[in-house]
Amino acid sequence: MIGPKIYETVAEMRQAVDAARAQGKRIALVPTMGALHEGHLSLVRAAREHAGHVIVSIFVNPTQFAPTEDFDAYPRDSEADLRLLAGLGVEGVFMPPAEEVYPQGFATAVSVGGPAEGLESATRPHFFGGVATVVTKLLLAALPDVAVFGEKDYQQLCVIRRFVRDLDIPVNILGGPTVREKDGLAMSSRNRYLDADARRTAALVPQVLSEAIDRLDAGEEASTVLADGTARLAEAGFSVDYLELRDAETLAPVDPNGTSAARLLVAAKLGKTRLIDNMNVARPTAGWR
CATH class of the missing domain: 3.30.1300.10 (Pantoate-beta-alanine ligase, C-terminal domain)
Incomplete structure (x- = not known):
């Protein structure tokens, strides 16, 4: 089975995106933190319905974790993730090291309000600033036609839709339905x-x-x-x-x-x-x- 191409830098991903666009293909991006399950794969399938070139990003974003949270323990299994994505025919996987996303001297953040206020923010005030910053970087790095996020993280989806509109980022944000286990538990x-x-x-x-x-x-x-x-x-x-x-x-x-x-x-x-x-x-x- 031929796997997807792996991009570790923004330059590599943009080169692949430019080549796909030159062939007349639409681009879809599915941002993830890896440890993929059927919920993620459903988003990849949805992305395929809208684009001929699908990129999945895998990056455990440190800026959305508080010091007391599970950044170090967060599940990581890139080999299994790549096998699953190969089975879906994904063209590219963006797997940047932390220093590619947050290079030395990085000093910028995206501040969000509106749907970011309350709920998650009440106990995780750091969270949506970290999400908004990394998602903005991913969208501007790939400039996809569509990007797909899961409705399981519903407040996150609303926040992303809001700042994409507010910042005039030229991408269509799609939500994928929550995928559940047999007993109804949302996959996570x-x-x-x-x-x-x-x-x-x-x-x-x-x-x-x-x-x-x-x-x-x-x-x-x-x-x-x-x-x-x-x-x-x-x-x-x-x-x-x-x-x-x-x-x-x-x-x-x-x-x-x-x-x-x-x-x-x-x-x-x-x-x-x-x-x-x-x-x-x-x-x-x-x-x-």
Whole structure:
């Protein structure tokens, strides 16, 4: 099996992109931090639907990790990742060393607000600045026609869409649906941190979301539904950062009199493993209570 070409520098990737464009091909980029699973592969397949030349970036971005977080322990398996991408016919993989992305003297950051405010930012204030900076660099390095991100990281997707519009970066940002295990748990590279008992308990996260949505659809008061869901997770051993109902586009608190769709988002730690998830919520015809 012939694998994808590996680019370690921006210059190498741009040369490949220029050659593909000269052949009339559209370019798609799928940014990842590696430790690939079916969720990532679904994004690669979606990218293929929109472009004849697909590049996957693999870079564990240090600027989105706090000193107390799992940067050093974050799963890395580049050989397995490359085998999976070869099976999908990916043309190129951008695997830069840290000094290529953040060379000596690097002194610039992208500051984001709007959908970046609250939720993840409440406990990880460093996170979206790191994400916005590295994604901006990746988009400007490859200048793809489309870039694909997973809806599992829904707030991140909203933030990226916002700063791409604000900064006039010429790329179409696409969201790929969350891919789930048989018991409903959203696929994540961090799931491999869970032991057998914790893995069974983790399946409660999507259950709580689904049941909360059913109750909201039935017209129950949102504050009661969210409090009950939070309590249920806590009783099972989770430390809950948030379980909130937000506007699906802006991530602002839901307007009871508005007409837009909403998103139910959760983040909770089980032991040392932090899980996030979200689901779409159709607005009841009677409005939110």
